[in-house]
Amino acid sequence: MKTVLITGATSGIGEAFAQIFAKNGISLFLVSRDIQKLESVSKSIAKISDVPIQTFAIDLSEGDSANKVFHFAVEKGIQIDYLVNNAGIGDYGEFQYMDEQKIATLLELNVVTLTKLTRLFLEKMVQKDFGRILNVASTAAFQPGPLMAVYFASKAYVLHFSLAVAKELEKTNVTLTTLCPGPTHSNFAHTASIQKLKMFSDKNLPSALEVAEFGFSAMMSGKKLAIHGFMNRMKAFFIKFIPLDLILSEISKMLEKA
Ligand SMILES: NC(=O)c1ccc[n+]([C@@H]2O[C@H](COP(=O)([O-])OP(=O)(O)OC[C@H]3O[C@@H](n4cnc5c(N)ncnc54)[C@H](OP(=O)(O)O)[C@@H]3O)[C@@H](O)[C@H]2O)c1
Known part of the structure; x- marks a missing residue:
């Protein structure tokens, strides 16, 4: 039986990934901070699948x-x-007033640990000539984000790092997919204190399950890049043709709280 390691598996997109892998008969190794949440997710998955589940808080x-x-x-x-x-x-606020510790935490989690985990587990995958990795970036990766400067930049790193490694892996049977969700229904907006932004009050926000299903299918078929949603794919394509100053002022307006 094959095994998946999922980080941030206790809520939102990560929890949805755990359900999907379990339904596909793949055993789970779930990692996040809260042991009680990990146990509760494991219990609810045990109701839909009998795959072995290992957790690590x-x-x-x-x-x-x-x-x-x-x-x-x-x-x-x-x-x-x-x-x-x-x-x-995520983060929110003018960079000059951001808490230094919060910046460090975000960069360690979104950038450094993601890079280290990719490196550590990739080696064995390449040795046995099989493996699939999916790194979650965001549509935030395609442009700078005034008022969420560190978050947007962290996701640009994830996108560029992952695409470059995916290219290097072409000669192997290991693939790396970058998933770029747009605003999605989860705890993310609340944790980043951006739930009041217009983009998160949209009634048609995709569910975490919808995004994870899209990512799962892209990962299984070894795609390098998976941008969720037709409009998000259009924006990611056309942004290359828009002057930088216009992008900066539009994103800045979009991220301003009413
Ligand atoms: N939702 C969106 O609109 C959206 C859009 C684009 C990209 N994304 C990306 O999608 C990914 C998943 O986010 P989500 O929307 O599913 O958010 P979420 O519902 O807030 O889930 C975040 C998960 O990460 C875990 N986590 C947070 N800090 C952690 C830490 N220091 N150590 C270990 N685990 C930690 C949380 O578990 P514990 O609290 O138990 O540790 C939770 O399981 C993120 O990378 C996010 O940037 C989200």
């Missing part, structure tokens, strides 16, 4: 967390065939 914004996850998997004899680097948080 750890703060992935801590410097050595990626190594701890890797060594936990090695000690338990868990071989990772699929890796979903999903855990991530």
